[in-house]
Amino acid sequence: MQDLLSLILGLCLPSLLILFVHLYSRSSRRIRTPPGPKGAFFTGVKDQLTHSPWKVYAQWAEHYQSPVISFWIYNRRTVVLNDHKSVRELLDKRAILYSDRPKSWMYHELCGRGDSVFNISSLDPRHGTYRRLIRHGLSGRALEEYHELLDNEANIFIELMTQKPGEFQHHLRRTIAAIIMKIAYGYSVTENNDPFIEIAEESAKISGWALAPGRWLVDYYPIVRFIPSWFPFAQFRRQGEKWRKQLESLSDVPHNWVKKQMAQSNSVDSFTTRLLQPNAHAEPENIVKWAAGGLYAGASDTTVSALTSFILLMALFPDVQEEAQHEITDFCGSGRVPSITDLHRLDYLVALYKEVLRYAPVSNMALPHKVVQDDVYQSYRIPKDSTVIANTWAILHDPALYPDPHEFKPSRFNNTPVISKHQPQQGNLKKSLCSETSGYTLHSENSDIELNPDPRTYCFGYGRRTCPGMRLAEISVLLIMSRVLSKFKISLPVGEGSAPQVEFTSGITSHIKPFNIIIERRQ
Numbered sequence: 001m002q003d004l005l006s007l008i009l010g011l012c013l014p015s016l017l018i019l020f021v022h023l024y025s026r027s028s029r030r031i032r033t034p035p036g037p038k039g040a041f042f043t044g045v046k047d048q049l050t051h052s053p054w055k056v057y058a059q060w061a062e063h064y065q066s067p068v069i070s071f072w073i074y075n076r077r078t079v080v081l082n083d084h085k086s087v088r089e090l091l092d093k094r095a096i097l098y099s100d101r102p103k104s105w106m107y108h109e110l111c112g113r114g115d116s117v118f119n120i121s122s123l124d125p126r127h128g129t130y131r132r133l134i135r136h137g138l139s140g141r142a143l144e145e146y147h148e149l150l151d152n153e154a155n156i157f158i159e160l161m162t163q164k165p166g167e168f169q170h171h172l173r174r175t176i177a178a179i180i181m182k183i184a185y186g187y188s189v190t191e192n193n194d195p196f197i198e199i200a201e202e203s204a205k206i207s208g209w210a211l212a213p214g215r216w217l218v219d220y221y222p223i224v225r226f227i228p229s230w231f232p233f234a235q236f237r238r239q240g241e242k243w244r245k246q247l248e249s250l251s252d253v254p255h256n257w258v259k260k261q262m263a264q265s266n267s268v269d270s271f272t273t274r275l276l277q278p279n280a281h282a283e284p285e286n287i288v289k290w291a292a293g294g295l296y297a298g299a300s301d302t303t304v305s306a307l308t309s310f311i312l313l314m315a316l317f318p319d320v321q322e323e324a325q326h327e328i329t330d331f332c333g334s335g336r337v338p339s340i341t342d343l344h345r346l347d348y349l350v351a352l353y354k355e356v357l358r359y360a361p362v363s364n365m366a367l368p369h370k371v372v373q374d375d376v377y378q379s380y381r382i383p384k385d386s387t388v389i390a391n392t393w394a395i396l397h398d399p400a401l402y403p404d405p406h407e408f409k410p411s412r413f414n415n416t417p418v419i420s421k422h423q424p425q426q427g428n429l430k431k432s433l434c435s436e437t438s439g440y441t442l443h444s445e446n447s448d449i450e451l452n453p454d455p456r457t458y459c460f461g462y463g464r465r466t467c468p469g470m471r472l473a474e475i476s477v478l479l480i481m482s483r484v485l486s487k488f489k490i491s492l493p494v495g496e497g498s499a500p501q502v503e504f505t506s507g508i509t510s511h512i513k514p515f516n517i518i519i520e521r522r523q
């Protein structure tokens with residue numbers, strides 16, 4: 001009898017186990033994905049994201065009463081995180097799962113840029129190597145060696161501004177390029193039309209076209225990449241091949257220049273020369289080339305965007321400008337400008353820097369991440385391979401975090417952190433639908449919230465993709481801000497009627513659209 005029982009159990013138990021696993025996996029698959037719009041049959045929501053997608057996402061989050069939303073763009077599942085809580089929980093705490101990048105077949109494969117710092121998979125060991133090299137090359141200690149360079153370039157910038165203040169954006173581009181070219185390659189930028197800057201800008205332009213979201217069908221239906229390039233509808237393949245050759249030769253130019261200088265014993269110490277030195281720590285050449293290439297690509301447009309916003313906002317907010325100027329004069333006395341080591345002792349200047357980053361985020365949605373396995377967040381399933389976007393703009397304009405989010409108020413960062421008990425009410429969610437004046441608020445449950453958290457913890461991205469150039473960006477921006485405030489008065493032209501509306505460009509890096517301002521030398 002006992003034998004029969006153990007036989008039955010022996011046969012049934014494995015079957016029961018299989019049945020249980022099957023039912024469990026089916027039920028776990030039944031957990032809903034986050035809510036969101038259905039979109040069109042073939043293209044999904046692609047056509048609804050023409051301008052300022054971060055605002056559209058925030059509106060959808062309100063509409064669906066959920067900070068985490070999802071939808072399809074063509075056949076790609078996209079999940080958008082619209083509040084600080086989901087971003088912290090998923091992108092930072094579960095960084096190991098959420099730090100991959102979605103594949104752009106056009107840019108990564110056809111144009112051959114998949115190995116760049118920005119695009120490489122987080123699962124590829126080279127990603128860790130790139131980041132280690134950049135972190136080390138831009139560490140606090142390494143940056144101290146660049147203080148003289150930064151100081152000289154800031155002085156040249158002030159000189160150029162004095163001569164042609166109307167061309168401030170051009171001067172900013174030149175200055176940031178000069179700093180990063182010297183750090184990456186030991187290369188000194190010439191005054192105008194520098195060939196290396198033109199090459200780098202050309203690469204950036206091509207990259208922008210190749211990465212344009214929704215433009216290339218191959219990004220969503222990779223099977224079409226097998227269409228031969230002579231085929232009438234394969235224009236994308238011919239374009240990809242052309243760009244691949246261009247991008248390859250463009251990225252080789254500065255690298256080969258350094259090698260030639262080293263061979264002739266003419267090289268200036270730089271990120272690249274240090275890593276190519278034939279010693280025990282030398283890195284494979286290809287790794288060094290990609291890592292150095294990431295420095296220019298990461299630093300140029302972003303830093304210029306932050307500084308352009310600063311200059312334009314000073315024209316709109318003269319009281320803020322005066323307060324920052326008083327602080328500098330009180331600290332330095334008249335005639336002296338702040339040195340790099342003074343910068344972090346100027347509390348209002350640092351608060352102004354944070355408010356510029358919050359009010360006009362350089363990167364409204366960071367760069368897209370990808371989740372590498374199925375995951376569950378609160379009651380939602382986040383399917384493997386979903387593209388995951390952090391809506392940094394929505395977080396930095398959330399009135400529950402930053403009261404009066406559409407006001408430009410550096411003083412919000414002068415106080416010690418305040419904790420508030422945030423109690424959302426159903427009615428508020430609808431009312432606050434991210435209009436420019438009301439702001440956006442969406443929290444799924446009552447929670448303690450630190451008011452006015454440091455925006456740098458959002459502006460520079462998340463998890464294992466957090467910007468490795470944050471420290472260099474901060475010193476460069478604070479230094480140029482302090483010099484501009486010391487030397488110039490920025491204002492709106494008189495008699496032009498009402499103040500201009502602040503509008504932003506759409507794109508990976510967002511810029512305030514320029515308007516007329518007057519820049520005069522201070523006495």
Ligand code: HEM
Nearest residue numbers: 118294298299302362363366367460461462465467469473
């Ligand atoms: C105000 C200036 C800057 C801002 C706002 C900024 C912001 C960002 C953001 C949002 C990301 C994407 C993070 C993510 O995907 O979660 C990023 C990535 C990156 N940034 Fe910056 N950045 C700035 C300056 C710089 C500078 C000066 C450098 C280098 C010298 C740099 C190098 C990079 C690199 C290499 C990456 C790619 C990291 C990766 O994919 O692993 N950035 N940055």
